[in-house]
Amino acid sequence: MGEIVLKGVTKSFGAVSVIPPLDLTIANGEFVVFVGPSGCGKSTLLRLIAGLEDVSSGVIEIDGKDATAIPPAHRGLAMVFQSYALYPHMTVRNNIAFPLKMARLDKATIDRKVEAAAGVLNLTPYLDRRPGQLSGGQRQRVAIGRAIVREPAAFLFDEPLSNLDAALRVNMRIEISELHSSLATTMIYVTHDQVEAMTMADKIVVLNAGRIEQVGSPLELYSRPRNRFVAGFIGSPRMNFIDGTAAGEDGAATIGVRPEHLALSTTGGRWCGTVTVSEHLGSDTFVYVQADGVGTLVARAGGEFPVHHGDRVWLTPQPGKLHRFDAEGMAIAGTGQDRAGAAAAVGASNPRGSE
Amino acid sequence: MATAHSRAAARLTMAPAVVLLLGWMLIPLSMTLYFSFQRYNLLMPGDEAWIGFLNYEYFLTDPAFFAALWNTLLLVGGVLVITIAGGTALALLLDQPFWGRGVVRLLVIAPFFVMPTVSALVWKNMFMNPVNGLFASLAKGLGLPPVDFLAQIPLASIIVIVAWQWLPFATLILLTALQSLDSERLEAAEMDGAGPLDRFIHIILPHLARAMTVVTLIQTIFLLSVFAEILVTTNGGPGTATTNITFLVYAQSLLQFDVGGGSAGGIVAVILANLVAIFLMRMIGRNLDI
Amino acid sequence: MARAVSTRRKLVVTVVAWTVGLLIFFPILWTALTSFKTEAEAIASPPSFLAFDWTLANYAEVQSRSDYFRHFLNSVIISVGSTLIGLLVAVPAAWSMAFVPGRRTKDVLMWMLSTKMLPPVGVLIPIYLLFRDAGLLDSRIGLVIVLTLINLPIIVWMLFTYFREIPAEILEAARMDGADFKSEILHVLLPMAVPGIASTLLLNVILAWNEAFWTLNLSASQSAPLTAFIAGYSSPEGLFYAKLSAASTMAVAPILILGWFSQKQLVRGLTFGAVK
Structure with a gap:
């Protein structure tokens, strides 16, 4: 069990409001990622759920029970901290056993559970070492081990991978995903890295300035962002935004199109521009184009797309992949496919005509 | 950043320390304040009466008070000058690489751990005694007349004793500060053509300024209350030559049993110490970021 | 990067530093030495540094007397x-x-x-x-x-x-x-x-x-x-140097040793964290 419901939760530090009234339901067994830029209140939200901070108002329910006033120790949640927060004076074994000792379990049970957790996390050879003698990834695993032995209603992860190097981060990402598959326990994961959010989450909660901008599955957020903020935050490289007359052609204040949805052509298309930089990554090529009257656009091309600084190219958004936003930055229903298609057709015919 | 629960715990856990110190400060201090307005002598029980500022008038117009004030200033100032100048020199010396640094460091800090009564007696008898003291032997060896330090230059002698005790403190703090100086800054100055003296004046001294201020303030707090060294060497004499404020108040209250007069002196001492304390607290408070 | 220091310079610094260190420590050292002398040797002029008859009698006497x-x-x-x-x-x-x-x-x-x-x-x-x-x-x-x-x-x-x-x-x-x-x-x-x-x-x-x-x-x-x-040794017992020294040594030695162990923390403790 591990259903968590937030009803009208707010948090303010003194006069500063960090989280305006917020409602959220996290279903049992879900992997939910809170993502947003730093300072968006995602860690505070996690600490509110953990009970490490008091809510200023509102109710937090865990498994249908009002947990708002329950101290962290008794909420049945486990947390993995950014710094791992291992107890440096205890061996790995005692670190993992600590929550069980606090729960006053008998020694045999504790030993069994610790051994089991260590087995799952490949920590068995390190049980008698201290955290100081472990690598970053191993410490991370100990922190996870300490969380799983409690068999909590939900796991809370506070940017757990941010102290690891890039390669290790990918490994741990996969391990945590696998852990979620095998335990099927609710997990709430906080990160500022949208790649982590996209790859791990069942459900992503995008936060900005304490507000929920959008909740949805990764692909939902990717293909149907509710507003400009979400559109810009999810996806890498980020979506191109175009204001002004070019957007007006599509009946929007702003239009957005992802780099991977911009077709590049050396012969013709909707927008024409000059290549400033092309980044050849092998698998992909990212082309930065200073488009006439539109601004800088980034397009993703195939691995061996032969353009260089100073070349003239044409860019055309793929049909149905154009996002339209109104003056407030909210998405306008419909993808603008018809108009975009029509406009693209017009745009495509013009340069050709001028040749 | 915490919960109401932990804040409540915080108040509860802080309470004993706060209550104890509050009691320690308020109860006796208000009693002292009250006594200072009373005619109150332990030898004349039943004669207590409210006399307003008379005790203060007596205390502040007593020539002994001015002597004591002057002696206090000389004692504090003299010790500060010796320990800070000597401490800086020692810190610079100990910061150099040499063989046996750890051992020399231990030798230099040792006097700090010697209790005041011991250092006062050892200096008084074994070094400054005009007949059998080591200095007398030394003078005799050089064909000079021996000096009766504590009779002829009593205050200077006490300054030397106290400075010997506090030199390690100043040295240790200045050395710590010196070791936190980024050596690249010195090398940059050297590249800019600064000689050793320039480097000392323009780089090292400014870097040590903060530590020197801390040393000055903390030592001042302790030096204002020098007592044992005076008690076992000169007992404040000859005359009032080595009586500082602390000793004067002690003599007035516990030797002459004049509680009222002693209390007035105590309040004066508190006010004087507070003048220094305010500066010290500002210094420390500025470095305290919570 | 510490710079290489010439051996000559290091030697000079070593001599100076040890001299200064021993001078500062001397009153303590002298007290400790005197505590092993007889009263007569303690006030001998010129004083003897190490060449005296070492005795523990002062310690015994200090203990029994006070x-x-x-x-x-x-x-x-x-x-x-x-x-x-x-x-x-x-x-x-x-x-x-x-x-x-x-x-x-x-x-x-x-x-x-x-x-x-x-x-x-x-x-x-x-x-x-x-x-x-x-x-x-x-x-x-x-x-x-x-x-x-x-x-x-x-x-x-x-x-x-x-x-x-x-x-x-x-x-x-x-x-x-x-x-x-x-x-x-x-x-x-x-x-x-x-x-x-x-x-x-x-x-x-x-x-x-x-x-x-x-x-x-x-x-x-x-x-x-x-x-x-x-x-209590202020006077007149203070004039019995050997006994005064024995008493002083016994009063100071335990805490001096503790102090040497805690010297690293001393600065921080005494400056309330203002100097670390």
């Missing part, structure tokens, strides 16, 4: 007792200041420090009278109380600066792991703070051991610690 061990015991009880009680009161207070700081925390810390700056003579008379009426004059309990109170601000401050270096996340982790307040302090905070607590304890034992205003004014014979024991 009962060193009783005073030593008093010193131990008073300094260790006041430090332990101080720690008991200060650990919870420092915990809350370091881990649950509020708007007033800084003010409370500064105020505690300010009590340390109260000159003892300002409260000498009331304390003397209160102690007289409570029968605490010349009692070990009375001295433990006073020394606990005068060193409490230092203990709180030192613990505070050490606790602050422990990441709050670890204590939060303990809370998430189901630790109650007592377990959080006993199983997580204290074991991690052992080095800091040890140096706090050491420094405060030293300060209490050497405290000479209250111990001299509030003790007579029963509770007198070593500070008062030595003051």
Whole structure:
């Protein structure tokens, strides 16, 4: 069990409001990622759920029970901290056993559970070492081990991978995903890295300035962002935004199109521009184009797309992949496919005509 | 950043320390304040009466008070000058690489751990005694007349004793500060053509300024209350030559049993110490970021 | 990068530094040496440095004449007792200041420090009278109380600066792991703070051991610690150098050794964290 419901939760530090009234339901067994830029209140939200901070108002329910006033120790949640927060004076074994000792379990049970957790996390050879003698990834695993032995209603992860190097981060990402598959326990994961959010989450909660901008599955957020903020935050490289007359052609204040949805052509298309930089990554090529009257656009091309600084190219958004936003930055229903298609057709015919 | 629960715990856990110190400060201090307005002598029980500022008038117009004030200033100032100048020199010396640094460091800090009564007696008898003291032997060896330090230059002698005790403190703090100086800054100055003296004046001294201020303030707090060294060497004499404020108040209250007069002196001492304390607290408070 | 220093320069510095170090240490060394001399050799002129008949007679005589061990015991009880009680009161207070700081925390810390700056003579008379009426004059309990109170601000401050270096996340982790307040302090905070607590304890034992205003004014014979024991040699016994030296050596040696062990923490403790 591990259903968590937030009803009208707010948090303010003194006069500063960090989280305006917020409602959220996290279903049992879900992997939910809170993502947003730093300072968006995602860690505070996690600490509110953990009970490490008091809510200023509102109710937090865990498994249908009002947990708002329950101290962290008794909420049945486990947390993995950014710094791992291992107890440096205890061996790995005692670190993992600590929550069980606090729960006053008998020694045999504790030993069994610790051994089991260590087995799952490949920590068995390190049980008698201290955290100081472990690598970053191993410490991370100990922190996870300490969380799983409690068999909590939900796991809370506070940017757990941010102290690891890039390669290790990918490994741990996969391990945590696998852990979620095998335990099927609710997990709430906080990160500022949208790649982590996209790859791990069942459900992503995008936060900005304490507000929920959008909740949805990764692909939902990717293909149907509710507003400009979400559109810009999810996806890498980020979506191109175009204001002004070019957007007006599509009946929007702003239009957005992802780099991977911009077709590049050396012969013709909707927008024409000059290549400033092309980044050849092998698998992909990212082309930065200073488009006439539109601004800088980034397009993703195939691995061996032969353009260089100073070349003239044409860019055309793929049909149905154009996002339209109104003056407030909210998405306008419909993808603008018809108009975009029509406009693209017009745009495509013009340069050709001028040749 | 915490919960109401932990804040409540915080108040509860802080309470004993706060209550104890509050009691320690308020109860006796208000009693002292009250006594200072009373005619109150332990030898004349039943004669207590409210006399307003008379005790203060007596205390502040007593020539002994001015002597004591002057002696206090000389004692504090003299010790500060010796320990800070000597401490800086020692810190610079100990910061150099040499063989046996750890051992020399231990030798230099040792006097700090010697209790005041011991250092006062050892200096008084074994070094400054005009007949059998080591200095007398030394003078005799050089064909000079021996000096009766504590009779002829009593205050200077006490300054030397106290400075010997506090030199390690100043040295240790200045050395710590010196070791936190980024050596690249010195090398940059050297590249800019600064000689050793320039480097000392323009780089090292400014870097040590903060530590020197801390040393000055903390030592001042302790030096204002020098007592044992005076008690076992000169007992404040000859005359009032080595009586500082602390000793004067002690003599007035516990030797002459004049509680009222002693209390007035105590309040004066508190006010004087507070003048220094305010500066010290500002210094420390500025470095305290919570 | 430390620069390579020429051997010649290092040799010169070595000689100078050792000379200065030995000069500063000399009074202590001389006292220790004199304690092994006979009274006649102690005042011999010119004095002999090492070439004398070493004797332990002074130590035996000091013990039998003025009962060193009783005073030593008093010193131990008073300094260790006041430090332990101080720690008991200060650990919870420092915990809350370091881990649950509020708007007033800084003010409370500064105020505690300010009590340390109260000159003892300002409260000498009331304390003397209160102690007289409570029968605490010349009692070990009375001295433990006073020394606990005068060193409490230092203990709180030192613990505070050490606790602050422990990441709050670890204590939060303990809370998430189901630790109650007592377990959080006993199983997580204290074991991690052992080095800091040890140096706090050491420094405060030293300060209490050497405290000479209250111990001299509030003790007579029963509770007198070593500070008062030595003051008794003021005169005329002070002229018996060998015995004075033996008594002094015995009063200083235990704490000097402790002090040497705690020297690294000394700066931080005595400057309330202003210099590290």
